[in-house]
Amino acid sequence: MNSPHHFLDELNSAQRAAAAHIHGPMMVIAGAGSGKTRVLTYRIAYLIEQGIDPFNILALTFTNKAAKEMKNRISKLIGDGDSRHIWMGTFHSIFARILRIESEKINFPRNFSIYDSADSKSLIKDVLKEMGLDDKLYKPGMVHHRISTCKNNLISPADYAADAVMVGDDRSSGRPRMAEVYAQYNLRLLKAGAMDFDDLLFKTNELLRDYPDVLHRYQHKFQYILVDEYQDTNFSQYLIVKQLAAAFQNVCVVGDDAQSIYAFRGANIQNILNFRKDYPDFSLYKLEQNYRSTKTIVEAANSIISKNRDQIKKEVWTDNDQGQKIRVHRAATDNDEGQFVAGQIYQVRANEQADPSEFAILYRTNAQSRSFEESLRKLNIPYKIYGGLSFYQRKEIKDLIAYFRLTCNPNDEEAVKRVINYPKRGIGDTTIQKLMIGASERGVSLWDMMDRCGEVGIGGSAGQRLSEFMVMIRSFQVQLETKNAYDMGYLIAQESGILRDLFADRTPEGIARYENIQELLNGMKEFSDIVDLDFPDQIRTMPDFLVDVALLTDADQEKDEEGGKVSLMTIHAAKGLEFPYVYIVGLEDGLFPSAMSLDSREDLEEERRLFYVALTRAEKEATISYALMRYKWGQPQWSERSPFIDEIDPIYLDLPAEDKSPKRSAPIDFQSQRNDWGTRPSQPAPKTAAPKPTASPSTPIAAPAGFKRVQSTSSSSAAGTVNADVQEGNEVMHEKFGKGKVLKIEGESPDLKATIFFPSAGQKQLLLKFAKLQVLS
DNA sequence: TTAGTTCGGGTTTTT
DNA sequence: CCCGAACTAA
Numbered sequence: 001m002n003s004p005h006h007f008l009d010e011l012n013s014a015q016r017a018a019a020a021h022i023h024g025p026m027m028v029i030a031g032a033g034s035g036k037t038r039v040l041t042y043r044i045a046y047l048i049e050q051g052i053d054p055f056n057i058l059a060l061t062f063t064n065k066a067a068k069e070m071k072n073r074i075s076k077l078i079g080d081g082d083s084r085h086i087w088m089g090t091f092h093s094i095f096a097r098i099l100r101i102e103s104e105k106i107n108f109p110r111n112f113s114i115y116d117s118a119d120s121k122s123l124i125k126d127v128l129k130e131m132g133l134d135d136k137l138y139k140p141g142m143v144h145h146r147i148s149t150c151k152n153n154l155i156s157p158a159d160y161a162a163d164a165v166m167v168g169d170d171r172s173s174g175r176p177r178m179a180e181v182y183a184q185y186n187l188r189l190l191k192a193g194a195m196d197f198d199d200l201l202f203k204t205n206e207l208l209r210d211y212p213d214v215l216h217r218y219q220h221k222f223q224y225i226l227v228d229e230y231q232d233t234n235f236s237q238y239l240i241v242k243q244l245a246a247a248f249q250n251v252c253v254v255g256d257d258a259q260s261i262y263a264f265r266g267a268n269i270q271n272i273l274n275f276r277k278d279y280p281d282f283s284l285y286k287l288e289q290n291y292r293s294t295k296t297i298v299e300a301a302n303s304i305i306s307k308n309r310d311q312i313k314k315e316v317w318t319d320n321d322q323g324q325k326i327r328v329h330r331a332a333t334d335n336d337e338g339q340f341v342a343g344q345i346y347q348v349r350a351n352e353q354a355d356p357s358e359f360a361i362l363y364r365t366n367a368q369s370r371s372f373e374e375s376l377r378k379l380n381i382p383y384k385i386y387g388g389l390s391f392y393q394r395k396e397i398k399d400l401i402a403y404f405r406l407t408c409n410p411n412d413e414e415a416v417k418r419v420i421n422y423p424k425r426g427i428g429d430t431t432i433q434k435l436m437i438g439a440s441e442r443g444v445s446l447w448d449m450m451d452r453c454g455e456v457g458i459g460g461s462a463g464q465r466l467s468e469f470m471v472m473i474r475s476f477q478v479q480l481e482t483k484n485a486y487d488m489g490y491l492i493a494q495e496s497g498i499l500r501d502l503f504a505d506r507t508p509e510g511i512a513r514y515e516n517i518q519e520l521l522n523g524m525k526e527f528s529d530i531v532d533l534d535f536p537d538q539i540r541t542m543p544d545f546l547v548d549v550a551l552l553t554d555a556d557q558e559k560d561e562e563g564g565k566v567s568l569m570t571i572h573a574a575k576g577l578e579f580p581y582v583y584i585v586g587l588e589d590g591l592f593p594s595a596m597s598l599d600s601r602e603d604l605e606e607e608r609r610l611f612y613v614a615l616t617r618a619e620k621e622a623t624i625s626y627a628l629m630r631y632k633w634g635q636p637q638w639s640e641r642s643p644f645i646d647e648i649d650p651i652y653l654d655l656p657a658e659d660k661s662p663k664r665s666a667p668i669d670f671q672s673q674r675n676d677w678g679t680r681p682s683q684p685a686p687k688t689a690a691p692k693p694t695a696s697p698s699t700p701i702a703a704p705a706g707f708k709r710v711q712s713t714s715s716s717s718a719a720g721t722v723n724a725d726v727q728e729g730n731e732v733m734h735e736k737f738g739k740g741k742v743l744k745i746e747g748e749s750p751d752l753k754a755t756i757f758f759p760s761a762g763q764k765q766l767l768l769k770f771a772k773l774q775v776l777s
Numbered sequence: 778t779t780a781g782t783t784c785g786g787g788t789t790t791t792t
Numbered sequence: 793c794c795c796g797a798a799c800t801a802a
Binding site for chain 1: 792
């Protein structure tokens, strides 16, 4: 034992106590900027130094980037020979790896595909179409969200169908077949050998539940478990951790309830409370000293978060200087806001010799980036946008990756649909429709149906093209295990014709697309060149690459290559980052807090935590701005300043003169609303109760957050009855085209189609069940 | 089957 | 305003 633990001495006493805790359950509640990542890395380093095998450590982070960074920092402390063997990554990527290893147990191919949200939604659309459901009523996005919420709470399709509350809820909102859609969606995933994001966790739970030997094996492999950003875990993740930690109970969770900003995707702060119940003898460590920000920023942030009812008490404080007041700027328009911020950055940069990388512009929605881009460009300030369309969501990248996926897993239906006729090879919609119908009738995958396309009357040139396509894919497949990811990728890009197709497009966008493909291939080269020191002879293949790539997100992008740039990103993306100068923009009522959050206290509190996260990113100076008018879909839109501004104690603010006037035009009185919500008489039984920690995976959970009342969407029925008596020759009034004369009515009820002549708009064909018509004569 | 057009709807936030 | 879906013409 080497007695001077030099690296632990670099911590303050609270941090050191947490980092030196080895055995038994522990929780670290860490205020913003209090060095939580530091504690995690030092603790892992310390564990290893104390002789614990890195092979037995599992560290779950929120992003891949966080994992990578932490690994680097650990290897700086103890050398990378040891740190290499730690299993460190996001829940999704770690358990995707494990599911791949155990794939045969859960009836999935080893190279199962991972569907991203776009794939999931596309599949849902298919399912709806096949079931003959209206996708205006069953909106794919909404259906997906509902299914996702279920999966995150471990509610299977069977549980769903058996749950009277949820089924009743669906029935009353006019969507009685929701449970069926869910079941069908899962069936199609199974047939395609694919999992969506939520399945990666759901199936892990099933695996651990149904295979005690597997559970036992991983319990003994992962004797020390650490979870970062614990406040952002959902029930499914919670239960995985609980099961894995059950044997040794060496589980360490780190989080900050004040920074929980992912409830909308199922994160459950209640997991923190569950932890207390599951491990009554756990040790609690609180990190309350902030090292990041000025007193002004820390105290202003405290004043914001104190408005929330749901929170764990803690006192975040700092020894740092008081610093500048937070400047509030009121701009006339979104463009003015952009110019103001860019101008400020220009000035501060000149006055303080600051590098562009010291600035961040944070907004609520990605769409807000435009005006800042423009203004920064005009002043020649380099910037980088994080988020928005991530690299892997670009069409050309998704297309090529679809070829990769198809090669690794021919049953991947979303991949087939994407590339079967791209680049154009004369396989049109009719052929694809025939195949899809045939496949679903026979219960086989699209690919298998292609093999038997004669059965659905596809022959001649279409059949010929189809078989050429299959021959090509098969020629890729046979090389899958012998070629590395890069060689394989290059071959596919070439042979599929994608490279040629993109090269032919000489527009700037076309050139950019071509370069993106090059970049993807470069990335694959890098990936393929990595040598696993423990298995130096093993090649890194395309399936290996796909597991990584499917779960990479924009937050994982490398900081940046060369030279400093101003960072533009959503507040969600800024989580965990820090900048000397932070601009929080678009502080308008309805934008931030989002209009969607205004009718529930929980949602509003999440917005408030988001604001807290934004402000606490700042080290030296924070500036807040808002615009009285901004364009939305090309239309001007006026708004009031955000009530959040008024929630900050004004002693920390540098307000513009207009905003100091005590009489304000009736902003929401949040104080009194809070009281209303405290008792909430209008709400029937506010079931905020968390899922019971002891719940078995199949226990349905009472009304998860996403399940609040669904707005009624039935407006077309009224129009239908009105239109029933439209006759040929009638004069009618249309809300958009004005007066018109009915020339002809054809088709069968309820699909009656009318040909109407409108003097103002010409002749139109309208379906009576949809058109809003008034009969005049 | 494809290319060219119109039309309607979408903006929270993301693994 | 911008994208994809749906429709129309060749």
